[in-house]
Amino acid sequence: MMQPGATGGVPPQMDQSAPPPQQQQPPQPWMMMPAQAPPLMWNQQAAPPPQQQQQQTQVPSQAPQMAQAPAQYAVAQPQSHDEIRTLWIGDLQYWMEESYLLNCFSQTGEVVSAKVIRNKQSGQSENYGFVEFASRAAAERALQTYNGNLMPSVEQSFRLNWASLGSGERRDDTPDYTIFVGDLASDVTDYMLQETFRGHFTSVKGAKVVTDRMTGRSKGYGFVRFGDESEQLRAMNEMNGMFCSTRPMRIGPATTKKNVGTQQPQQQYSKEQDAKRLSHLRGLELISAEMRSPLVHGLV
């Protein structure tokens, strides 16, 4: 379709002679930020190198043959090998190469390598990649700090997660009990959605806001996964109409694309539950205020 005819690794609509002035994202009071919250800036003349590298631009963790490592990237050495220190990163644009990823996290000073997964035949990006950090703690910091915040040079936010598959990490094989959440405000991120529910339900495994893959923008709905079916059902009743960010959520059963575990067919809440739910709406202002407070979890 939209084949970018063998172009380099630069965003097409971006004027590289005049990079956009520092995509400053709001502080995101949702996140319990670590003390040092590095501003995500597109700086340090590490602009996307136009030269195409057919091999991955991984910075060698130990560089015996490369005495001089590219100095524009802050690259760290792995501090341990027995722990997961790699993050999965998704929603990548086709022009986002390893150099872009390295630059994204260079301020942490704890990036070891970055890799964009490409189709073996076509060489096209599969729109996801991996970023390896010096330690699990470093990866966790990056996950907490960057996830959901804006990526440099684009109006889309980081979609990060632990790299779990294929790296020996014990996968969570317990079934997921998922709910559908609609009517989401455009600024709601995975993390915000997750924390909104985690404040009320302990078995929340994660949440995902569905985004347009081209623009990275929210489609206004998402999913929340629970470990306990009882909490899933309770959430459908109790959280419907609750505010996340600036709008009340519309919650419903999630249609399971792949059947996870021995999940029962999602049941719709009954009329009486619906009425009961409406009674909750009276306390909505109160609750929404809580939801919007910086501490979205653990307070109620």
Place this chain on the structure above:
DNA sequence: ATTGAGCGT
């Protein structure tokens, strides 16, 4: 925008 798709040589 109202039921996604996202794990590697």
